[in-house]
Amino acid sequence: ETGVTQTPRHLVMGMTNKKSLKCEQHLGHNAMYWYKQSAKKPLELMFVYNFKEQTENNSVPSRFSPECPNSSHLFLHLHTLQPEDSALYLCASSQAIPGQQNTEAFFGQGTRLTVV
Amino acid sequence: DQQVKQNSPSLSVQEGRISILNCDYTNSMFDYFLWYKKYPAEGPTFLISISSIKDKNEDGRFTVFLNKSAKHLSLHIVPSQPGDSAVYFCAASARAGNNRKLIWGLGTSLAVNP
Numbered sequence: 001e002t003g004v005t006q007t008p009r010h011l012v013m014g015m016t017n018k019k020s021l022k023c024e025q026h027l028g029h030n031a032m033y034w035y036k037q038s039a040k041k042p043l044e045l046m047f048v049y050n051f052k053e054q055t056e057n058n059s060v061p062s063r064f065s066p067e068c069p070n071s072s073h074l075f076l077h078l079h080t081l082q083p084e085d086s087a088l089y090l091c092a093s094s095q096a097i098p099g100q101q102n103t104e105a106f107f108g109q110g111t112r113l114t115v116v
Numbered sequence: 117d118q119q120v121k122q123n124s125p126s127l128s129v130q131e132g133r134i135s136i137l138n139c140d141y142t143n144s145m146f147d148y149f150l151w152y153k154k155y156p157a158e159g160p161t162f163l164i165s166i167s168s169i170k171d172k173n174e175d176g177r178f179t180v181f182l183n184k185s186a187k188h189l190s191l192h193i194v195p196s197q198p199g200d201s202a203v204y205f206c207a208a209s210a211r212a213g214n215n216r217k218l219i220w221g222l223g224t225s226l227a228v229n230p
Binding site for chain 1 (some may be wrong): 118120150152157158159160161162165205207215216217218219220221222
């Protein structure tokens with residue numbers, strides 16, 4: 001139990017579907033992240049939220065839409081995805097202190113997404 | 117252009133021996149380095165870290181060495197155990213405005229054989 005829970009664990013969706021990934025952290029952290037892990041690529045940071053405010057969007061296509069209603073919950077809304085978006089989507093949280101190096105993040109188990 | 121490189125995709129070691137996982141980086145602005153371990157069907161878990169002001173950090177069987185001049189770090193696991201079999205990711209952190217960027221390597225898959 002890492003304190004970061006992601007649902008669903010597996011998702012298969014068509015290119016015209018709309019679905020959402022959910023992440024919840026029970027660690028009292030103030031920062032949450034969405035990462036994408038594709039085969040043979042490094043972990044790619046998609047979005048960062050600090051204190052519920054989005055602070056980073058790493059050129060992610062608009063078919064991925066994050067939502068952070070509070071510091072414990074993070075969603076990733078998906079619509080009109082492409083087969084190449086199939087990947088493992090990982091949520092993480094950390095206690096971010098501006099300027100400090102402590103950036104250990106706690107990860108959820110991920111959602112394995114397949115777009116058909 | 118990968119800023120953090122783990123050039124060995126896989127490594128096989130005998131139980132009880134030392135495992136050495138290597139990581140090279142190109143950006144001299146990185147000032148904090150982390151190792152994560154990932155089992156199949158799980159997210160990465162933090163293992164050990166090192167600040168650029170140090171050259172060694174030890175935690176039980178795990179030791180990370182940092183050679184700043186060579187822009188190289190390594191993770192030593194001794195003695196290796198079968199339960200250490202996992203993918204090990206190296207990550208490097210640098211300040212980016214008010215935030216910090218974390219750049220990941222591709223990972224090295226370690227197999228510890230009984």
